[in-house]
Amino acid sequence: MDGPLFPADWWRVLLDLAIATAVATLAWQYPLSAPGTIAIGFGMALALLLRRRFPLLVMAVVYGLGLVQVATVGELQIYDVAVLVAFAAVVTHGALRHVYAVAGAVAAALVLIWFVDPNMGDPLVFGFVVALCAVVWSVSLVLRQRKEAAEAYAERALAAERERDHLVRLAAAAERATIARELHDVVAHSLAVMVVQADGATFVVEKDTARARTALRTIADVGRDALADMHRIVAVLRGDSEDVPPRRPGLDQLDVLAGRARSAGVVISLDVAADGIDAAEELTVVRLVQEALTNVLRHAGSGTSVEVLVRASDDEIEVSITDDGAGTPSSSGGGGNGLVGMRERVLLHGGRFEAGPSGAGWRVHAVLTRRVLQA
Structure with a gap:
């Protein structure tokens, strides 16, 4: 043993x-x-x-x-x-x-x-012996029950500790996934816009200084926004996020994204009708459009026409980004995690996600399930 x-x-x-x-x-x-x-x-x-x-x-x-x-x-x-x-x-x-x-x-x-x-x-002697055996039996049985109760309590405490550690690990993994998605959204989109604008400025710097100056201002604005977002993410990682005001991109950010894409030579048609959705749903919609436009800049490039459609009903939110693939791809390269990140965001809302070729271009389509608010 x-x-x-x-x-x-x-x-x-x-x-x-x-x-x-x-x-x-x-x-x-x-x-x-x-x-x-x-x-x-x-x-x-x-x-x-x-x-x-x-x-x-x-x-x-x-x-x-x-x-x-x-x-x-x-x-x-x-x-x-x-x-x-x-x-x-x-x-x-x-x-x-x-x-x-x-x-x-x-x-x-x-x-x-x-x-x-x-x-x-002698009945008294025999009765004493029998009573002594009964007392020993009873006391021992009580001690056994107390011992088993203590062991069960210790086992429950150990199981609770294991479960707590497991939940902590799951929470940490979920937090890492969230931070990874945010980093990807910030870095990938900002860099894609900056690379496209820098390439454009390089070509027109001697012919059209005004356009080159506009491209450089766009690069500076995008870089500042990216630095601010990175600062917020790093503050969360360091545990002092209370000192940094949170920035929750709303649907008004879609106009900013469309403007930056237009400045990079992309023709965008933006159709948004999604009043009354909550902050989490707005953030998901913005990130989906942002990532889809990032992919357009990378893989389709300047000259591409893009249709962005956002519709909200009582039960669902539909997001569709479709390009015609008629542009000139940029030299930014990279990618590979954007579609995964978009799918994860949609699944967090219990929705459906599809992405694939559409004619000569590409289409991203997502349907988010809205939360039912109890009266």
Whole structure:
């Protein structure tokens, strides 16, 4: 069996030593002319040292020695109290099926003693012995129940701690996913706009300084917004986000996104009819349009025509971004996580997401399930 031979609590070891010493001392009181009686008592005392570790085995040894003693001497001896100690150990520490078996064995021993021991002819003496066995049984059973209750409580506490750790890990993973989406939205869109504007400014800087100046101002504005968003995200990571006012992009941000895309040479038709949606839904709509326009700038480029449609009903919000693929792709490259991020955002709202070719261009279509507000 696994584990130490003796329990780790030294006070229990000392108690077991004290009980074994007491039983051995009681056996030593008998005259040396009865060495068998003394040997039985010493055997019981030694067996009791292991009663916590092997309760059923110790009970079998002590019970067998008791039967031998009764059969040879014909009456109970004072050190036969070891049987009750072993009996209590089984009730307290043994398996439940062994408890009732040992109780039956003790009852059978009492019947045997009634017939063998002449002292048991006195009803008071026999009643005392039976009452003592009943008290030992009752007290041991209470101790067993308290022990099982303590173990169950400890197990529940451990399970609660494991569940708490699991929830913390899940929350941390969800927070990391949220931050990763925000970083992607901020960095990918801002860089895509800045790269397209920088390329455009490079081509027209000598021919049309006004357009080049406008492109550079757009780059500066986009860069400032990106820095502000990055500052907010870093503040969240550092735990001091209370010092930074939150920025929740609303539907008015769609005009800003469309304006930046137009300045990069994209022709945009913006049709929005989504009054009354909440802040979380507005943020999702803005991020979907932002990511879709980022992909247009990367993969379709200047000269592309894009139709942006946002419609809200009592139950759903529909977002559709479709381009004709007629532009000149930029050299920004990259990508690969945008569609995944958009799908995750839509699924958080219990919606549906589709993205794929549409004629020569590309179409992103999402349907968000609106939350039902209880009156």
